[in-house]
Amino acid sequence: MDASVRPLADDPVGLLVGNAVAKGARRLQKAVRMVEKGEDDAIHQVRVSCRRLRSDLKLFKKMLAGEWAGALRADLAALAQACGEARDLEVIAALVKETAHGEDDAEHVEYILSTLTAGLEQAAARSAEVVLGEGTATLLRTLETTAAAPELSPKAETPCGEALPQLLDGAVRLFAREADKLEPWTQDDDWHEVRLLAKRVRYAANTCATVLGDEAKATAVQAARYQELLGQHQDHCAAADALTALVTDAGPERAFTLGRLVERHRAARKPLRAEFLSLYHRS
Numbered sequence: 001m002d003a004s005v006r007p008l009a010d011d012p013v014g015l016l017v018g019n020a021v022a023k024g025a026r027r028l029q030k031a032v033r034m035v036e037k038g039e040d041d042a043i044h045q046v047r048v049s050c051r052r053l054r055s056d057l058k059l060f061k062k063m064l065a066g067e068w069a070g071a072l073r074a075d076l077a078a079l080a081q082a083c084g085e086a087r088d089l090e091v092i093a094a095l096v097k098e099t100a101h102g103e104d105d106a107e108h109v110e111y112i113l114s115t116l117t118a119g120l121e122q123a124a125a126r127s128a129e130v131v132l133g134e135g136t137a138t139l140l141r142t143l144e145t146t147a148a149a150p151e152l153s154p155k156a157e158t159p160c161g162e163a164l165p166q167l168l169d170g171a172v173r174l175f176a177r178e179a180d181k182l183e184p185w186t187q188d189d190d191w192h193e194v195r196l197l198a199k200r201v202r203y204a205a206n207t208c209a210t211v212l213g214d215e216a217k218a219t220a221v222q223a224a225r226y227q228e229l230l231g232q233h234q235d236h237c238a239a240a241d242a243l244t245a246l247v248t249d250a251g252p253e254r255a256f257t258l259g260r261l262v263e264r265h266r267a268a269r270k271p272l273r274a275e276f277l278s279l280y281h282r283s
Contacts, residue, residue, distance in 0.1 A: 014152045028053070050076040050080035068150070089123055090124075096113060108254050108258075167208065175197040175226075184274065195230035226279070233276070
């Protein structure tokens with residue numbers, strides 16, 4: 001199977017599986033090279049590449065045979081997790097800097113940012129070591145081999161035009177089922193789960209758009225809108241949690257500044273929740 005061939009509606013969906021793995025391998029290889037060169041946003045791109053390919057493998061789960069997909073998803077998850085701390089601290093530090101203002105003690109804010117930045121540098125070094133290690137090189141070789149001849153189930157012979165609408169609809173329905181449960185007072189973890197499902201819909205729609213065209217592209221655009229709002233919400237939740245963790249080692253005065261910042265990030269959730277719910281229920 002030639003993964004470079006663009007599938008048509010009458011082609012077996014298995015052809016798109018090979019394409020997805022091949023594209024995933026290229027994305028990950030490019031991100032690894034960015035890490036090698038020390039480029040900005042490199043660690044984040046590794047994480048995104050892993051998540052995108054894991055989403056594709058999940059989308060095509062019923063089309064796959066054997067244990068290879070589960071093993072690949074586990075390896076991709078481990079690599080993404082190794083990059084997670086650095087990316088999270090980068091986002092949190094930027095958000096804290098953005099939301100701090102003149103009423104806050106400047107010395108305390110600087111200390112907090114320095115602490116976060118020090119943690120970021122250490123986490124980035126650990127991430128780079130994993131990304132540039134032999135495990136990642138082995139993963140890339142496995143992806144290239146798999147893309148050329150993935151082990152598929154009989155369902156992979158289903159024409160793309162028949163299979164892809166069903167697969168995409170499944171991702172959309174799962175997102176809608178969980179999004180329908182959200183209320184302004186719903187726990188942070190539930191909002192986070194819906195964000196992940198919105199991301200899965202976006203990835204699935206982009207993959208299916210190769211064959212389905214404009215309709216799938218429109219689904220991807222809508223999912224991206226949801227993901228953007230829910231991503232901002234998650235960033236504020238993560239910032240509040242990270243700052244709360246710093247309180248233990250802070251003196252009373254710094255703890256007061258940390259408390260102000262924590263409450264600011266928690267308060268930022270409310271308008272984002274309202275905006276998402278308004279957008280979602282009128283879509």
